[in-house]
Amino acid sequence: MAGVTVAARPTVDRSRVAGWLQDYGVYAAVGVLLVFNVAFTANFLSVANFRTQLVEAAPVCVVALGMALVIGTEGVDLSVGAVMALSAALVPLYLGYDTMTAVVVALAAGLACGLFNGFLVAYLGIQPIVATLALLVGGRGLALVIAHGQLVQLYNPTFLSLGAGDLLGIPISVLVAAVLAVVAGLLVQRTTFGRRIVAIGGNRAASRLAGLPVRRVLVGVYAICGVLAGVAGVLATARLSASDPANVGLLMELSAITAVVVGGTPLTGGRIRVLGTVMGALLMQLVRATLIKHNLPDSTAQMVQAAIIVAAVYAARERSSR
Numbered sequence: 001m002a003g004v005t006v007a008a009r010p011t012v013d014r015s016r017v018a019g020w021l022q023d024y025g026v027y028a029a030v031g032v033l034l035v036f037n038v039a040f041t042a043n044f045l046s047v048a049n050f051r052t053q054l055v056e057a058a059p060v061c062v063v064a065l066g067m068a069l070v071i072g073t074e075g076v077d078l079s080v081g082a083v084m085a086l087s088a089a090l091v092p093l094y095l096g097y098d099t100m101t102a103v104v105v106a107l108a109a110g111l112a113c114g115l116f117n118g119f120l121v122a123y124l125g126i127q128p129i130v131a132t133l134a135l136l137v138g139g140r141g142l143a144l145v146i147a148h149g150q151l152v153q154l155y156n157p158t159f160l161s162l163g164a165g166d167l168l169g170i171p172i173s174v175l176v177a178a179v180l181a182v183v184a185g186l187l188v189q190r191t192t193f194g195r196r197i198v199a200i201g202g203n204r205a206a207s208r209l210a211g212l213p214v215r216r217v218l219v220g221v222y223a224i225c226g227v228l229a230g231v232a233g234v235l236a237t238a239r240l241s242a243s244d245p246a247n248v249g250l251l252m253e254l255s256a257i258t259a260v261v262v263g264g265t266p267l268t269g270g271r272i273r274v275l276g277t278v279m280g281a282l283l284m285q286l287v288r289a290t291l292i293k294h295n296l297p298d299s300t301a302q303m304v305q306a307a308i309i310v311a312a313v314y315a316a317r318e319r320s321s322r
Contacts (some may be wrong), residue, residue: 025262025312026262026263026264026276026279026280026283027279029262029283030279030282030283030286033283033286033287033290034286036290037286037290037293040294041290041293041294042293044293051171053282053285053286053289054171054174055163055171055173055174055239056285056289057177057281057282057284057285058171058173058174058176058177058235059084059173059177059232059233059235059236059239059252060232060252060255060256060259060281060284060285061177061180061181061259061277061278061281061282062176062177062180062228062229062231062232062235063080063084063228063229063232063252063255063256064255064256064259064260064263064277064278064280064281065180065181065184065228065274065277065278066080066224066225066226066227066228066229066256067080067225067253067256067257067259067260067277068184068260068263068265068272068273068274068277069184069187069188069197069221069224069225069272070128070221070222070225071201071257071260071261071265071266071267071269071272072188072197072198072201072221072265072269072270072271072272073197073200073201073204073217073218073221073269074200074201074204074267074268074269074270075121075128075218075221075222075269076128076129076132076257076267077117077128077132077222077225077226077229077253078129078132078133078135078136078253079113079117079132079133079134079135079136079139079226079229079253080225080229080232080249080252080253080256081136081140081229081249081250081251081252081253082113082135082136082137082138082139082140082143082249083109083110083113083114083135083139083226083229083230083233083249084229084230084232084233084236084248084249084252085139085140085143085144085233085245085246085248085249085250086109086110086113086139086140086142086143086146086233086245087106087107087109087110087229087230087233087234087237088106088143088233088234088236088237088243088244088245088248088249089142089143089144089146089147089243089245090102090105090106090109090146091103091105091106091154091159091234091237091243092147092152092154092243093105093146095154095156095159098158099156099158099159102159103159103162103234106230106233106234107227107230107231107234108230109230110226110227110228110229110230110231110233111223111226111227111230112226113135113139113226113229113230114222114223114224114225114226114227114229115219115222115223115226116135117131117132117135117222117225117226118218118219118220118221118222118223119219120134121218121222122214122215122216122218122219122222123215123219136253140245140246140249143245144245144246146245147243147245149246151242151243151244151246152242152243152244153241153242154237154238154241154242154243159238160238160241161238162176162234162235162238163235163236163237163238163239163240163241164238164239164241173235173238173239176231176235177278180228180231181274181275181277181278184274185274185275188272188274193217193220194272196212196213196217197217197221197272198270198271198272199212199270200212200214200217200218200269201268201269201270201271201272202269202270202271203270229249229252232249232252233248233249236248236249251302254302254305254306254309255281255284255305256281257309258280258284258305258308258309258312259277259280259281259283259284260277260280261280261309261312261313262276262280262283262284262308262309262312263275263276263277263278263279263280264276265277267313283308284305287301287304287305287308288301291304
């Protein structure tokens with residue numbers, strides 16, 4: 001009828017929803033999982049269980065911190081799992097000298113791998129996914145050659161304390177992850193290097209025209225990622241009480257990328273959320289632990305991680321497109 005107006009239906013701004021999910025979805029997901037486990041998982045609130053979850057999440061968190069820096073430059077490092085395996089393979093070769101020597105050699109191997117990746121990306125112009133894919137394949141193969149394809153049991157109590165020991169009642173591996181998270185946060189928020197990482201990820205061409213040392217920053221970022229993967233390899237080896245390059249770091253790149261993306265760092269670069277990355281690593285561990293405790297296979301956890309990646313990437317795409 002004439003003169004009659006129909007009120008428009010209120011619409012949901014999908015970009016705002018996507019933005020909220022990208023910024024705070026990881027915190028909500030962790031909260032939901034905690035509530036679910038408190039209600040339906042036996043002995044979830046025990047101190048031993050919380051300790052186990054944090055210790056298991058520590059290597060993922062350490063690797064994810066390095067991955068966040070790389071993704072912040074609009075790159076990706078698929079070799080982190082292989083670098084962990086390489087570090088694990090080197091530990092027993094030098095553990096006879098002392099623990100410090102073995103750890104330094106393992107971290108030096110991670111640094112060398114990171115510098116190699118950074119050189120390929122920054123100076124040869126190879127796409128990050130291709131450059132790091134080469135080391136993903138070759139790195140684990142080299143680790144298996146070094147270890148002669150065998151698992152090596154470790155008995156050095158000082159080294160093993162890195163995986164099972166406490167300091168002031170807190171697991172050493174958790175303390176290492178926490179300290180590295182604080183350092184990464186300060187690096188991103190308070191240093192010129194961190195601001196350059198974000199600027200290069202936002203617009204590499206403009207950063208180059210502005211006179212920023214793009215190549216050196218990229219090499220530095222991949223080097224840091226390699227060192228952190230080496231740290232995670234040491235922690236995982238100490239936790240297992242054995243050097244097992246065939247399994248250490250297996251599919252770690254999937255967990256690390258998921259933790260970073262779910263934590264709010266977009267794959268398009270230009271933004272790094274350190275706290276979100278830490279919570280993303282914790283979320284990945286809680287998802288895996290919840291499924292296992294409810295008698296679902298570990299392969300199901302991997303499929304859930306893949307689904308989480310798709311959802312997080314879609315939320316980021318929806319936010320940026322609007």
